[in-house]
Amino acid sequence: MSSAVYIAGVGVISAIGNNVAEHLTAFENEKAGMGDITMLNSIHRGQLPVAEVKLTNGQLAEMTGLSPDISRTTHLSLVAAKEAIADAAIPDLPGWRTGFVSANTVGGMDKSEDFFIDFLKDNNKGKLRFVWDHECGSVTETVADRLGITHMVTTISTACSSSANSIFYAARLIKNGLLDVAIAGGADALTKFTLNGFNTLMILDKEFCKPFDEHRAGLNLGEGAGYVVLVSENVAKTLNKTPYCLLAGYKNSNDAYHQTASSPDGTGSYLAMMGALAKSGLQPRDIDYINLHGTGTPNNDSAEGTAITRVFEGNYPPMSSTKSYTGHTLGASGAIEAVFSVLAIKHGIIYPNLRFETQMDGLPLQPETKFLKNQQIENVMSNSFGFGGNCTSLIFSKS
Amino acid sequence: MKVYIRSTACISPQKTFNDDFLTDIIEYKGTRLSAIEPDYKAFIDPKQIRRMSHVIKMGVAASKKCIQDAGVEMPGAIVTGTAFGCMEDTITFLTRIVEEQEEMLPPTAFIQSTHNTVAAQIALMLQCHNYNLTYVHKGISFESALIDGTMLLNEGEAEDVLVGATEEMVDTSFKVLTRLGLYKRHPVLNLDLFKEKSKGTIGGEGAAFFLLEDRISRGTLAELITVKVLYKPVDIEDSIEKLLGGNGLSIADIDLVITGRNGDIRNDEIYDVLEKTLFKDSALANYKHLCGEYPVSSSFALWLAVNILKHKTAPPVVMERGAARLPEKLLIYNHYQQKYHSLMLVSAL
Numbered sequence: 070m071s072s073a074v075y076i077a078g079v080g081v082i083s084a085i086g087n088n089v090a091e092h093l094t095a096f097e098n099e100k101a102g103m104g105d106i107t108m109l110n111s112i113h114r115g116q117l118p119v120a121e122v123k124l125t126n127g128q129l130a131e132m133t134g135l136s137p138d139i140s141r142t143t144h145l146s147l148v149a150a151k152e153a154i155a156d157a158a159i160p161d162l163p164g165w166r167t168g169f170v171s172a173n174t175v176g177g178m179d180k181s182e183d184f185f186i187d188f189l190k191d192n193n194k195g196k197l198r199f200v201w202d203h204e205c206g207s208v209t210e211t212v213a214d215r216l217g218i219t220h221m222v223t224t225i226s227t228a229c230s231s232s233a234n235s236i237f238y239a240a241r242l243i244k245n246g247l248l249d250v251a252i253a254g255g256a257d258a259l260t261k262f263t264l265n266g267f268n269t270l271m272i273l274d275k276e277f278c279k280p281f282d283e284h285r286a287g288l289n290l291g292e293g294a295g296y297v298v299l300v301s302e303n304v305a306k307t308l309n310k311t312p313y314c315l316l317a318g319y320k321n322s323n324d325a326y327h328q329t330a331s332s333p334d335g336t337g338s339y340l341a342m343m344g345a346l347a348k349s350g351l352q353p354r355d356i357d358y359i360n361l362h363g364t365g366t367p368n369n370d371s372a373e374g375t376a377i378t379r380v381f382e383g384n385y386p387p388m389s390s391t392k393s394y395t396g397h398t399l400g401a402s403g404a405i406e407a408v409f410s411v412l413a414i415k416h417g418i419i420y421p422n423l424r425f426e427t428q429m430d431g432l433p434l435q436p437e438t439k440f441l442k443n444q445q446i447e448n449v450m451s452n453s454f455g456f457g458g459n460c461t462s463l464i465f466s467k468s
Numbered sequence: 469m470k471v472y473i474r475s476t477a478c479i480s481p482q483k484t485f486n487d488d489f490l491t492d493i494i495e496y497k498g499t500r501l502s503a504i505e506p507d508y509k510a511f512i513d514p515k516q517i518r519r520m521s522h523v524i525k526m527g528v529a530a531s532k533k534c535i536q537d538a539g540v541e542m543p544g545a546i547v548t549g550t551a552f553g554c555m556e557d558t559i560t561f562l563t564r565i566v567e568e569q570e571e572m573l574p575p576t577a578f579i580q581s582t583h584n585t586v587a588a589q590i591a592l593m594l595q596c597h598n599y600n601l602t603y604v605h606k607g608i609s610f611e612s613a614l615i616d617g618t619m620l621l622n623e624g625e626a627e628d629v630l631v632g633a634t635e636e637m638v639d640t641s642f643k644v645l646t647r648l649g650l651y652k653r654h655p656v657l658n659l660d661l662f663k664e665k666s667k668g669t670i671g672g673e674g675a676a677f678f679l680l681e682d683r684i685s686r687g688t689l690a691e692l693i694t695v696k697v698l699y700k701p702v703d704i705e706d707s708i709e710k711l712l713g714g715n716g717l718s719i720a721d722i723d724l725v726i727t728g729r730n731g732d733i734r735n736d737e738i739y740d741v742l743e744k745t746l747f748k749d750s751a752l753a754n755y756k757h758l759c760g761e762y763p764v765s766s767s768f769a770l771w772l773a774v775n776i777l778k779h780k781t782a783p784p785v786v787m788e789r790g791a792a793r794l795p796e797k798l799l800i801y802n803h804y805q806q807k808y809h810s811l812m813l814v815s816a817l
Contacts, residue, residue: 206605224605226583266578323600457588
C-alpha cells in the first residue's frame with residue numbers, strides 16, 4: 070500500500086493555451102486569458118468577463134476528429150488527455166492495465182441547453198443527440214473510447230474539487246493493485262447553466278478577478294481540461310525519461326458547514342492540507358509553493374487564507390492562484406492546477422498571482438506577484454475546494 | 469482483508485423502507501415506477517424537508533436509517549453514486565434560464581443541482597468532516613462508489629464507510645428517456661414484465677445505502693466478497709468464471725444468481741444465453757420488475773441480496789427458477805445498456 074505513484078505525463082488546455090508549451094509562455098509573459106464572451110450565446114456577453122479557450126467547436130473538432138456537434142467539454146477533455154498520454158510516452162502502453170478517471174461538473178450541459186430551448190416549446194421536439202451526452206459519464210465514455218481504454222473507466226463529480234479527486238483516486242487504484250497506468254483529470258466547458266448559476270450567487274467579478282486581494286469581488290468563470298498520467302513503480306522503470314514527480318500526499322475532507330459557503334475558519338481546507346501533509350510525511354516547512362484554490366470570492370479566499378495561517382503558522386511558502394490567468398475552470402480546475410504544480414517542480418518556476426495589490430485584512434499572506442525562474446522546488450501543495458464542503462489537497466514531490 | 473455489510477436501507481417503488489421484506493408487493497401498470505416516500509420527518513429536520521428535492525430527501529433519509537440501524541454515529545467516509553444527479557433541480561434551473569432569458573434567477577436550484585449534493589447534505593446533517601466523494605459514471609456509478617469504499621477499508625483509511633446510490637426520475641427525464649427508446653411503448657404490469665417479449669423496459673428510481681466495515685460486529689449482515697465492473701467485456705461468461713475462480717468458488721457454490729433482467733429483449737439476450745450455459749443449474753432471481761430500470765438499480769439488487777441472507781430465504785416474488793436451498797452465497801450480475809457490466813459476490817457470515 071505504500072508503493073509510490075509517479076506522474077509521467079501532463080496535458081492541459083485553457084484560456085491561456087492549447088497545450089503545455091503555450092501555458093508556460095503565457096505564464097512567463099503574464100498574459101491572462103480573460104475577455105468578453107465570444108462563443109456562449111448569453112445575455113451576459115459584454116457584461117461578465119470569462120476565460121474562454123481560444124478555439125471554436127469547429128476548430129476543436131478538427132483537432133479531435135470528433136463531431137463538432139458534441140459537447141465542447143468532450144473536445145477539451147480529449148485534447149488534453151491525448152497530450153498527456155503522448156507526453157508520458159509509455160513504451161508498450163497496451164501491455165499495461167490502463168484506466169481513465171475523469172471528472173466534470175455538468176456533463177454535456179452546453180448541448181442540453183440547446184435541446185431544452187426546443188423541448189420547452191414542445192416536449193416532442195429537440196434533437197435527441199443533443200441530450201445524449203447530458204450525463205457526466207457520457208463525456209468520459211466518449212474520450213475513453215477514443216483513447217482505447219477499457220480496463221477501468223469512471224467519473225467523479227464533486228463540484229470544483231472534482232478533478233483533484235479523480236487524480237488521487239487514480240493513484241489509489243494503482244496503489245491497490247487494480248491498475249498500472251491511469252490517465253486522470255477533468256474537463257468543463259463554459260455553459261449558460263454554470264455562468265448563470267454563479268451569477269445568481271453574486272460571486273462573479275465584473276472585472277478580471279483578484280484572488281487573495283483585500284478588494285477581490287468574485288471569480289471569473291473559465292473552461293478547459295487537464296490530465297496527468299500516473300504510473301506505478303514498475304511502469305516508471307520502463308520509461309525512457311525520468312518521471313516528473315511523485316503524487317506524495319492527498320486528502321479529501323468535508324467542511325460540513327454549508328452547501329455552498331466555506332466555514333469562516335476553513336475547517337475543511339485545514340483538514341485537507343493537514344491530511345495531505347501527514348500522508349506525504351512532510352512538514353509544512355517542506356512545502357516550497359502552494360497553488361491556491363484562490364477563486365477570488367470574498368468567502369473562499371478568506372476561509373482558505375485562514376486555514377493556511379493555521380497550517381503554516383507564520384512560515385509561509387510562496388503561493389499564488391493561477392485562476393488569475395485561467396479563470397475558474399470548475400471541474401477541470403483541480404487537474405489543470407495539478408499540471409501547473411507538476412510543471413513548477415519540473416522547471417523550477419513559481420507563477421505570479423496577477424492583479425494582487427492589497428493584502429487581505431487580518432491575514433498575513435502575500436501571494437507571489439512575479440514569474441520566478443530557477444527556484445529550488447521539491448514539494449508543491451495544490452488546493453481545490455468545491456460546493457458541498459468538498460475540500461481536497463494534493464502534494465506533488467520531486468522523485 | 470474482508471469487507472462486511474453491517475446495515476442497509478432502501479427507498480424504492482416497493483415498501484422497502486420498513487422492516488418487512490417484500491411481503492406486501494405493489495403492482496403498477498405503466499412504464500414508470502415511482503419511489504414510495506417514507507415520512508421524512510422522522511429522519512430530516514422539517515425546515516430542511518421543504519427545501520430538499522425528491523432525490524436529496526430519499527438519499528438523506530435512506531442514509532440516516534442505514535447508520536441508525538448500524539448504530540454508527542459518524543461513518544469514516546461517505547461515498548455515493550448517481551448517474552443523473554439532482555435532475556429536479558437541474559431541470560428547474562435550466563427551465564428558468566430559458567423562460568426568464570437568464571434574468572432574475574433564484575439560486576437555490578443551482579446550488580442543489582451539483583451531483584455531490586446528497587453526499588454533502590449527509591455530511592452536513594452528521595457534521596461529518598471525513599472523506600466524501602460522488603461517482604457519476606452511468607450504469608456503474610454505484611459500483612464505483614462501492615469499489616472506493618472497499619479500498620478505503622483496505623487502506624485502513626476508515627473502519628466503516630457509508631456507501632450509497634440515488635437516482636430520481638422526474639417528468640422531463642422520463643419523457644426524454646422514453647423518446648430515446650428506453651421504455652416500452654405501451655403500459656405493462658410490472659409483475660408481468662418478464663412475460664413481455666418486446667423492446668424497452670420500465671423506468672424506476674430509488675436510494676439504497678450500506679454501511680461497510682472492516683470487521684464483523686454485532687448485527688453484521690453479510691460479507692461483500694468482491695465487486696467488479698467490466699466495460700464492454702468480450703466474453704462475460706469467462707469473466708464471471710474468472711471472478712468466481714479468483715475467490716476459490718465455482719458456479720456450483722452459488723446458491724442464487726440475481727440478474728439484471730429488465731424485460732427488454734435486447735437487454736435480456738445475455739441473461740437468456742447464460743441461463744442456458746453457465747447458470748444452467750443455478751437458482752435464479754430478478755429484481756427490476758419491483759424497482760424498475762435505472763442506472764444505479766444494482767444498489768437495489770445488493771439490498772435484496774443482503775436481505776435474502778438476513779432472512780435466510782428469497783421472497784417468492786423475485787424467484788425466476790430453482791429451489792430455495794438455504795442461500796449463503798449470492799452472485800449479482802447486472803449490465804446497463806449492454807456496455808457496463810457489474811458483478812457482486814456476497815456471502816453469509
